[in-house]
Amino acid sequence: MISVYYFGAIALVLVGLYGVLVKKNLMKILISLSIMETGVNLLLISIGYVSGKSAPILSEGVKWNQAVDPIPQALVLTAIVIGVATTAMALSAAILIYEKYGTLNVEEIRRLRG
């Protein structure tokens, strides 16, 4: 059974991939990458979800067996930060590229080839 969350996650990943594959503008490609990452994070979170259970914070009377899987959430926290870091690097590289090439069109950014 494919839930709507899984579906959404996969959809985001695929939309991201699609963007990377067809968009000519570097910024759009980077945004697509971010969308992909978001999809992956959503997927991770969804995998840890357990129907009818609550967030894995054992306060307000929530017992250990009433909580969803905490591991994917911990992982996603890390994954998000990594995504932010990658994006930051990508943006600076893009800034540099724009400075040197005067364009963000991927078809024109190919001094290194062959």
Added chain:
Amino acid sequence: MEEASKVSRYLYTLIILFLIWLALTASLDEQELIFGFVLSAIVAAMTYPIFTTRGLANLHPKRVAYAIAYAPYFLWAMIMANLDVAYRVLHPKRPIRPGIVHCKTILKTNPGKLSLANSITLTPGTITLDVDGDDYFIHWIWVPDEVLHAESEEVHVEKASENITRPFEKFLKVIFG
């Protein structure tokens, strides 16, 4: 507006921050209180120069009272105006006559100007487009005839201000000066 003493400003910031802490934690656990106080003291030390110029004077009872009274007044104005917008949105003919008008304010302090701008913005039908000194430029969804057809700039400003800024200024003048 002359600056209050550093102590006054610091204490004011400390008090406000601690109150915010109370609200944030919504708890009276002494551990939270102790930590909150220490934290407020630290943050206040770093931020009081930009947070306030008038310090404890802000807590003058009159000001507090006006501020408390302003809340329901403003809320009411906001709700009324929202209903007006609801009418314009839902009306099949979309009855709008927008334009950017010019108002002047009598408020002198920045927090006052901010509050006025926000109040204007939150009241549907008007949005503060820019504030330049005492001049407010407001995007108005239905510019009334008296403003639109004002014979001179002065009249325009007067009529617009009367409609838009005045209702709030009488409170804000007291609260912020």
Added chain:
Amino acid sequence: MNGQYASLLIALPLISAFFVPLIKGLGRKVVMAYLVLITALQTAIAGWVANEVYSTGKPIIVMAGGWKPPVGINLYIGHFAALFVLIIAVISFFMAFFSFKAVTVEPVDKYAMLFLLLMLGATGMIVTGDIFNLFVFMEITSITAYALTAYNKTGEAAEASMKYIVLGGIGSSFFLIGVALIYGATGTLNMAHLAQLAGAIDPTVAQVGLALIIFGLAVEAELFPLNAWAPDAYQAAPHPITVMFSALVVKAGLYAIARLLYILQNANGWSGVLKLVIIMATLTVVVAEFSALRQKDVKRMIAYSSISQVGMIAFALALGTQAGVDAGVFHMVNHAIVKALLFLTVGYVGVALGGTAIENFRGLGKRMPLTALTLTIGSLAAVGIPLFNIFWSKVRILLAGVEAGYSWSVALILGASVVEAVYYLRLIHTMWFVEGGERVRENFVIGVIALFLAALIIAIGVYPNDIWTIVQKAGQDVFNVANYIKNVPLMGVGA
């Protein structure tokens, strides 16, 4: 001494990198000297760890926070990791020296930090015993690599970095999907625990998960056709960093592929993935060799050569036999040494003569005799001439390949190796038998490092026995998963 102190391998580069902002005001020289000092310390620790592991014959299991696996993340410093962490440290140490000369672009304090963290990332990838932690270290490595690729701030550097980012980003996203699937099927992330549970994973999940994980890693490990970023990155990066890429970073990726392949060997669809890796590895060798053939830029040529060697290593590691893994590990060691030497000398030529185009290598034998000599030794080793180290591992790989039934791959690889011989010999001819310019004074320290590496190449080539013994142990460490599971003190969660 407590084996837990092996965690210093992670702690030292980290704390030292964080320390750099406090000394950046003291100037470039101080920062570079600091880099040398820290890498020397790291080498000492790595040496101690390697000695510990090889003398006791037992891996060191570092348990962060004192939590037993699979509850906590453990580092598994077995024979393989001990060996490679040492290699990483030593090469980094050398490159710290090289950086003195080769890195003049500001801001060097940032360079130093990134350098240390690149070393950290590769180390972490190799020592970690947790699949998600592997992802984290992989990202540390690659993001550092993105930054360092663009470090020179030229248009080409930024372009190369961007390509690396885009491809690396796609790779890591799909890797993470794979991890998510495997986690969803097993409920654990610890590699030893996963190895225990791998057989029980739902076939489809196992297949998709494993394929995605290997896909993601293959981008880092430069397997065709996922390696298009690599030549650009190698070419554009500062010279010492290129050495790090080829000697350390890609090795970490290869290791990760091998480790995960064998950890998950009980998973369904495993042999299919293996076959796919072999196909990709074989194509990597062929395409890279042909691409190197007519390069005008020597650095880029050697980059392609490096990629092809990497393909050969991946081929060996994916054979699924002990002999193959041993050979692959042996080749990893040899390739690390040889490519370190090649990129070092080529980079030095680039620094001294203002570029790495083939024209700069004319008459190098007269212009920079020491550099030319060591570069020649490296080239001959790369070609696989006897009495140089790579000969032994190459023969091992090919024997293992045919033994495992992949004669067609071996034939293709051999065919491509002919091409390799051609372009290296052109380089040698250009250096020694074509007239060049004036004599150039050579740097003493770089000369010593190059000579040391060259001596190592010949020493292993002439007397490979000891290293072969070491490498076999490392190979078993990777291949023998039963032992791996036994060595990790799993606390029996759930079961």
Added chain:
Amino acid sequence: MIGVGVYLALIAIATLLSMYRFMVGPTTPDRLVAVDIMTTITTGLMVLFALYYKRIIFLDVALVYAMLAFGGVIAFARYMEGGL
């Protein structure tokens, strides 16, 4: 209880409508306004979720979200008018 359905339906319609505006534009400020509205609605939705799960801790999440969203919108707005 009127039922969760009504709120959720209203919120869902609202989200869809703002999504539409985001997709269609036609100008960048149009899209930004749509985003701004979406973030505001999402904040409200988070608060509703907190109540649904009866976890007060989610209110903190809503506040963090509101704050980051504010920062983001301001950043974009300033970027558009060349204020960076």
Added chain:
Amino acid sequence: MNALAALGEVLVLIGTFFYFLSTLGLIRMPDVYNRMQTSTKSATLGSLGVIIGVGIWAVGNGLSWAWLVKATVIAVFLLLTNPISAHALIRAAYKSGIPLWHGSVVDKYREHIEAKEKVETEAPQEGGEE
């Protein structure tokens, strides 16, 4: 179910209705300025209703007062920040050159800016002659 809970629920209902209204305005209005007119504030009011409503509703359902307090913090925060962002957005729209809707009747801001620019461009010329 008690009065507080009922009040809370009603507030939530009103709030969500305003959400709807706000986005409806987003669709129906002809240009970005008028869309902002109808949407940002309705959304804010909607949030106010939803959030405060949740606070009251929670208290009515026997949850702690902290709910209401925290909800109020969020509401106040939105009340403070949403108009600021609306202002920033409309200013950005204007400054980035989005024209007013053709049905607009007056633009005092344009006159103000032009007057200002005239002063600025004339001032340095005078300075140059001296």
Added chain:
Amino acid sequence: MLKRSLAIISILIIGYWLAQGLAGVPFGEDKMLVGHYYLQHVKEQTGAVNAVTAIVVNYRGFDTLGEVTVLFIASTGVGALLWRKKRGRTARTEGSVVLTTGVELLFPFIVMFGAYIFIHGHLTPGGGFPGGATMATAFLLLYMAFTIYEIPHKAFEKVEGIAGMSYVLVGLIGLAIGGYFLFDWIWQTWHWGSDNIGRLFSGGFIPVIYTIIGIKVGTELSGIVDNMLKEEVRE
């Protein structure tokens, strides 16, 4: 057009494949193994109520150390790439009084709230990263409102470094006291706050580490913003 169609066909096939794989890990089902262990033991073993936080800081401390490192790399990398001899802000328009005053008033509150988030990491969904990000938002707003504003980079860089070192040091103290790197000596050796579970002063070294991380992330993100917003200035 051909490219687009090919892309669509490709991603549909890939998507179908992924979906097949996901069908093997059904949504909403309990797939926990190690997860259960955490939920059962998190309170006694770490003193934290928030299992996620306990995992992040305690059980999987290496991940978090790595995560901190990644952000540090980003900040360093951005700094390295955008480094120029002389840089400055080149904004063309001022923020209006509404924005500037609003930011001035919000600034202490947001900083405070950031601190609130990271200090309550073991109790509520929060921690060093969102806390730090919130604090960085405060600085971001200053950049947005004031066209000449710049953070004190040198100090920030040093704070960033010191915070990072402190994190590793906390881990090394654990190694010295408890024999393991990143060992939670506050909780497991000193047993501080063990009668306080669910209140602020509990959670072993989690609040300590989260404070460090919060400060580090705050300075780092601000640094990244600073680097991104400035351009080369030529004389």
Added chain:
Amino acid sequence: MNEIPIILFTPLLAGVLAWLINVKGARELIGVIGAATPLALLAKLYSPIVSNPNNPLTYKLTVSGFNLTFKMGMLNWYFAVIASLVGLAMAFGMVSTSKNGYDWLFALISYTGVLGVFLSWDFISFFLLWELMTFASFMMVLKRNRHESLKYFVLSVIGAYAMLLAIALIYAKTGALDFDSIRQALYMDAMLGSISKGETALIFVLFLTAFGVKAGAWPLHVWAPGAYSETDQSYTAFFSGALSKAGVYGFLLLYILMGAKLYYALGTFHGHLTFAYIIAWIGAITVVVASFLAVLQEDIRKLFAYSSVGQVGYILLAFGLGTGLGFAGGLFHVLSHAVFKGLFWLVTAAIILQTGKTEFKDFGGLAEKMPFTFAMGLIAVLSLAGIPPMAGFASKWLIYEAAISAHMPLVAGAIFLGSALAFAYVVRFLYAVWFGQRPSDLEDVKEAPLPLLIAMAILAIPNIVFGIAPGLVTNYLNKALGGQIVGGNYYKLVTQTGTYNALTVALLLVVGLAIAGLIYIYGAKARKIPVTNTYQSGNPVTEEFNLSIRRNFYLPLKEALAFWLRYSFDRFYERIAQLSEDFADALREGFYNGNVQAYSWYLAVILLILALWGVL
């Protein structure tokens, strides 16, 4: 520790020392000592080896987990001693011709390599030293000509890798790398047949390629002319005299290791072993093609290069006969070719050293100026042309006898044709270089220096000794091959079909020459013409169609062969090389096209493949 490692590594060590020290005098001394040591030790080992044919001297060591084995049986000794004889001559020659450490280093390394190939008794050491030998000889060529060296190297590497693949296949099938185990395993497998016919054929072809390249067998011979010419000619003596024998030795190994397997797997063809038949024909074609090409050369180096190729063809042809006599003849020819072709190259070295010229058109009348060299050259010519009583005649005669008795008349015809052609080209060499008018710029030419003369003498003596007493060799070979294959005594060879008495022939020849000499000295009344007279029959020579012996002497032959000469394997390989370079460029530009989006597509394609592979 026994003599084997010393024999093996002394040259290598000497080479490295000579290179490191690189002081004139010391360098040469070390080199010569290093080259002489193996010969001395081999001589010392003669009687133990001969008295213990079934208990060869063995040396084992473990390297990198491989058990390397070296064995010195009678055959190994035979090859090794030939190599070291030529090696010593090379060293003396190089004292005169080579003035740098580089040459010494690689010449001596290749010497070690050749010895190692002959003594290895497992495939790892065999391959290791094979590669070493190849590489070192390549370096000798690289220094002088990049293009020719590359051609040589590429073909060598292809050969080496073919061998490696074959070794790996054998290893995969038998699990063995040492020759004894492989031989045993393949012998067993000949009956069991677990290695299929196709696999056996593949291994055979791979080995054929590997050894064929090194031996210079058609059609893999194209490297030889260039490589032999473009190096130090003293070294070429070794290169062509000893190193190419490594390939020949490989063919012998093929019989030893997998003869039975090949027989069972590939069967017979017209009453001959199929695989042997193939070898025989390769040999025959090589003889004919190379001899024709040799005749057409205008450069003496090229001439002898093709001649070398042709002569090695004889050996292959002999081995391909698959009979005891064939082996005996082939092995004898290994020796004779080594000594006469080595001698030839040393003579060439002397000529080039003293004149600086390489083409026929520039030579003439050198016999007067370099009488000793001329005498040596004459011995070589006689031996090569197969004129009794030289070693060359004895071995060729054996091969001819073997071909006749193996009922392969066509192959025998090839031998005959080859001999005729050989006569044609040596006569030209003899006359064009040594006699006739001498160009004026050769007036000051001196006799070759002493070391070179010594080198020539070292190789000339065996030519005569084994020519007059061929039984010395055949007796040894009988023992080595384990049967009374060639009868007779020291001076007489007896086969089933014929008898050759070398001593008688020699005596007759001496008497004949004596008579001729007397007639020449006392009978002829010719006017003595200075050999610098540049006029020929009173007419000046036209440039474009000069059919003097020094220029285009065999042009009519060339025109007659024009159709065949159009097909050149050399050009064919060049074309392939060109194509692969173009392919490389296309691949590079096409695949690594610089567009990151294209690169992303590669990733997507792999994902797609994974998906399809999962879905289907």
